[in-house]
Amino acid sequence: MDHNIGKIRHDYTLKGLSKKDLDPDPLRQFRIWFNEAVNSGITEPNAMLLSTVSNGRPSSRIVLLKDLDDTGFMFFTNYKSKKGEEMAGNPQVSLTFFWKEFERQVRIEGKVEKTSLQESDEYFASRPRGSQIGAWVSSQSSVIENRNVLEKLTQEQESRFAGGEVPRPPYWGGYRVVPDYIEFWQGRPSRLHDRLTYHKNAEGLWSVERLAP
Template sequence: MDHNIANIRHDYHLKGLVENDLDADPLKQFRLWFNEVIGAGISEANAMMLSTFSNGRPSGRIVLLKDLDERGFSFFTNYASKKSREMEANPQVALTFFWKELERQVRIEGRVVRTSDAESDAYFAVRPRGSQIGAWVSDQSEVIPDRAFLEEKTESFKTRFEGSEVPRPPHWGGYRVIPDYVEFWQGRPSRLHDRLAYTKQIDGSWKIERLSP
């Protein structure tokens, strides 16, 4: 291993985070932070790590947040993919956002459910046509022989839907993560970071606590 890896470090210093900074609702607080990320012009601001757990093994991958409302965080994928199979087997998942330019991280834990067909149809309808075709082409996570296999399938589906709208595939749609834990992390000097966590209470309210870095 290159020993220089151990010397890679960055001291965080941009901002702090105190309890009085926070909204009582973590979803509203997330939206405040997300709007700041968008305002800062950060690329792929909606990229998030989705972590699943199945058969005793964790699994993670980057997906894109596509909607946020009072119910939770939504994204879209192939229902037959590895991650979907894992979520169907165990709906407890985690999301992680990291915006290095603002020295911020958000960790979310909760239960995942499928979005309605109407929501999936609405989002699919506004996707670029190439992405719509791609949803039909890809048997996500399955082994394929080579790149040419994808390209041939792509041409086949382009021909199939030529001159018409591309319908949403029955195996493609959305999931919503309903959070019960949300943690906001702000980098601080000397690794003494600010960590403020919301935990959902039985009565539906949120308890806010400061965690040691």
Template sequence: MNLLTAIRTFFTAGQGVFRGMKDASEDSNPIELFKDWFETAEKSGIILPEAMSLATSTPDGHPSLRTVLLKSFDEDGFVFYTNYESRKARELIENPQASILIHWAVLHRQVRIEGPVERVSDAESDTYFASRSRGSQIGAWASMQSKMLGSREILENRVKEADKKFAGQAVPRPEHWGGFRIRPERIEFWQGKADRLHDRFIYSRETGAWRGSRYYP
């Protein structure tokens, strides 16, 4: 690596390039590893470290992507919230398989997660919905996500109507709004390193237990 490349790598890649994946091995628990990486991303000052790309596909194999926010994760899976009548939700209901991707550019880190998807329980969606701001709650009633909208004014009028409807009371969760959980079967960690000789570990769940392997970059 020449000096210029080294300086550029230092400033753009931050700590990640130099840290490598010392903490990863064939026996690591990928959920624990994800937690460690997520906490590092939160501390790094990245805006929206929880933003992730969500890929879905129609049953006949047409893929689509969009950004959603990761709201919780544990051994059971990775949860995001959305409108159950949106395009992504319709695709997930017809073909309950998803892939999510998070790229923390400043850390030179990428995580890919794949697996089957299910709706979270109504109780879990209720709890999360209740924690949102009133404005977001009203927005969930007003927006017919992914449907064509004639004008901004129509949306603003729908917000006013919902606001009036629930004036002076707690906003209940609309039935068309809630969470999905991706139950991971494959999790890949990618750590950028100098000279494109990156570290990659792929973990897959076999008969309940995680097994990891190192891969060529």
């Protein structure tokens, strides 16, 4: 290997984080950090790691946050994909955001649920036409022989919907992650990071605790 991985390190020095800095509502606090990331111009600040579990085996991949409301975090995908099948079997998931430019990480745990058909239809209608066609082309996570398969299917679907709107496939739509745990992590020097966590109790109220780094 060309580099000594063990010697790759960066000391975090930008900011600190204390309880008094936090909004009592973690979703409002997330919006504060998320808006700072968006306004900074960094690439895809809405990229998040979605982790699912099937038969005790975890699986993770990057997806894009597409909306946030007072209930939770929304993204869209193929219901028949690997992650879709895993979420159908076990709705407990986690999300992770990492904004290295701000030396920040947010970890979210909760239960995933499908969005309404109206929400899925509205978001699908807002997508670029190429992405709409792509949703019909890809049987996501299934094995294909080569890329020519995708290109042929793309041509077929473009001809199918030529001159008209592209409807949402019935197997494609949205999910909302409803959190019961959210952790805000701010990098600090000497790996003594700030970790502030929100926990939701049975009454739906949030409490905040600090964790050792």
